Amino acid sequence: MARSRGFRRKSRQLLTRDTVRGLSYLLHEYRLGDRVVIDIDAREHKGMPHRRFQGKVGVVEAIGRRALRMRVRIGDKDKFVIARFAHVKPLSSVVSIASSSTTSTSSSRSSSSSSSGG
Secondary structure: OOOOOOOOOOOOOOOOOOOOOOOHHHHOOOOOOOEEEEOOOOOOOOOOOOHHHOOOEEEEEEEOOOEEEEEEEEOOEEEEEEEEHHHEEEHHHHHHHHHHHHHHHHHHHHHHHHHHHO
């Protein structure tokens, strides 16, 4: 039997989600030049970029009614990716979530060490 070489092959773990998605991804307004993170959502099949772009940061080049056209740097080349809003997140929100979680853990550690020291 021939081996399958489909578009989504070897992507079971990569595209699995455990959280419930709201509607806020549709309400975000993107502008030209914004930096975005490609975060593939397997629940929506239309407008899904290839899995090699999962987690990559791109720059918005064009904005459509339902999709964005982004420039993504892969190696020494610029690739253009067209993806729907469900598969894209603004970079600022991803960075703020990561920084807030690291600051909250470091502040809780410092407060616990200062209270136990006295």
